[in-house]
Amino acid sequence: MKKFIYKYVLNLGNLFFILTLLSFLLPSRYAAEMRMGLKSPLVFAVVLVLIEAGFIIQLASSRKERAVKDITATVNLFLLVWEVTVSKANLLPYIFIPAPENVFEIFFSDWKTILSGFLSSMELILVGLFFAVLLSVVLGTLVGYNKRLTNAVYPIAKALSTVPALIYTPYIVLIMPTFKLASLTVIFLSIFWGSFMGSINNTAFVEKRIINAAKVLNLSTPTILFKIIIPFNLPRIINALPIHLSTALMTLTVAEMLGADKGMGYYVRVSLNYANYTKAIAGIIFIGLVVTILNVLIQLAKKHLVRWNY
Numbered sequence: 001m002k003k004f005i006y007k008y009v010l011n012l013g014n015l016f017f018i019l020t021l022l023s024f025l026l027p028s029r030y031a032a033e034m035r036m037g038l039k040s041p042l043v044f045a046v047v048l049v050l051i052e053a054g055f056i057i058q059l060a061s062s063r064k065e066r067a068v069k070d071i072t073a074t075v076n077l078f079l080l081v082w083e084v085t086v087s088k089a090n091l092l093p094y095i096f097i098p099a100p101e102n103v104f105e106i107f108f109s110d111w112k113t114i115l116s117g118f119l120s121s122m123e124l125i126l127v128g129l130f131f132a133v134l135l136s137v138v139l140g141t142l143v144g145y146n147k148r149l150t151n152a153v154y155p156i157a158k159a160l161s162t163v164p165a166l167i168y169t170p171y172i173v174l175i176m177p178t179f180k181l182a183s184l185t186v187i188f189l190s191i192f193w194g195s196f197m198g199s200i201n202n203t204a205f206v207e208k209r210i211i212n213a214a215k216v217l218n219l220s221t222p223t224i225l226f227k228i229i230i231p232f233n234l235p236r237i238i239n240a241l242p243i244h245l246s247t248a249l250m251t252l253t254v255a256e257m258l259g260a261d262k263g264m265g266y267y268v269r270v271s272l273n274y275a276n277y278t279k280a281i282a283g284i285i286f287i288g289l290v291v292t293i294l295n296v297l298i299q300l301a302k303k304h305l306v307r308w309n310y
Contacts, residue, residue: 011069016076017052021045023083029090038087039105047104051075098278106282113267114286121256121263122290124180125248128187133244136192137237140199141225150200157197165190165251173258183255190251191244198240202233238302242295249291264290 024041055072062068079100085091087099107114143149169186176182206229214224230237256265264287271279 011073013055013069013072013076014052016073016080017048020048020076020080020083023080023088026084026088028088038099039101041101043108044101044104048076048079095275096277098281102278103282103285106279107286110279110282114283117262117264117267118286118290121249121252121265124183124263125187125245125252128184128252129191129244129248132188132191132248133195133237133241136195137199137230140196141203141229141233143196144200144203145221145225145229154197154200157193157200161193161197165247166254169251169254170258173255179255179260183252183260186251186255187248190247194247195240195244198236199233202236203229205236206232235302238298238305241298245294245298246291249287253287
């Protein structure tokens with residue numbers, strides 16, 4: 001019982017969680033001075049409860065107890081400071097830094113627009129990510145398997161990969177016939193070259209004795225590539241997906257802010273254009289949440305699909 005209390009109850013994450021809830025009871029200068037006033041803390045309270053629920057679930061299932069406690073404490077401390085300094089004391093300019101109650105209330109009042117933008121962005125990201133990773137892994141493995149091709153192609157790929165996709169994103173958006181095609185092109189290029197180089201390098205990590213054994217068995221080159229080398233490198237490929245995902249989302253967001261009529265980046269851009277910083281911050285938080293959830297899903301997929309590691 002004592003161990004249970006120390007693990008699940010007596011920690012900084014829970015302390016900041018309770019203090020944030022109690023801070024709702026304090027009088028607010030923000031509500032008195034801002035024209036639109038302070039929204040109901042109900043949605044914010046729901047967010048806090050969801051964070052607490054996730055915290056407890058992680059504590060029960062994760063072996064990294066200290067890390068889980070530290071991350072939760074940091075998030076809850078940030079929300080507590082935000083609530084006290086803005087919502088209660090109004091120490092910061094409320095036009096540019098809105099109260100957390102108002103920001104999280106956007107998820108309830110504007111959920112249809114946010115959901116529509118999310119679905120639009122996810123369609124582009126998943127399609128672009130899938131083809132970029134698929135082609136880069138197949139072609140990179142083929143090039144890495146052939147020493148002559150490696151010497152010829154790798155320096156070119158290395159030079160092209162150093163050019164950030166954000167530099168040519170406005171140009172691609174301008175010249176492509178449709179925004180959807182432009183977005184897919186930008187996402188593809190932002191991921192392909194780095195993943196392509198990684199696949200070439202991964203092929204070099206495959207132990208020579210494995211390849212030599214396959215050749216002794218007279219296995220064909222396609223069989224060696226697709227049945228031995230790529231499965232051997234699958235953990236490395238999946239480990240790189242969170243980085244590719246973040247890159248894809250970053251480039252897509254910039255592209256959407258330049259020429260889209262829907263999407264998560266478009267939502268933030270329109271909010272900023274109309275100086276609606278409450279919606280803009282809500283959009284930024286939502287994008288961060290999406291990336292976090294997708295990364296968690298990638299790790300779960302790796303845990304269940306790839307049983308080997310090194």
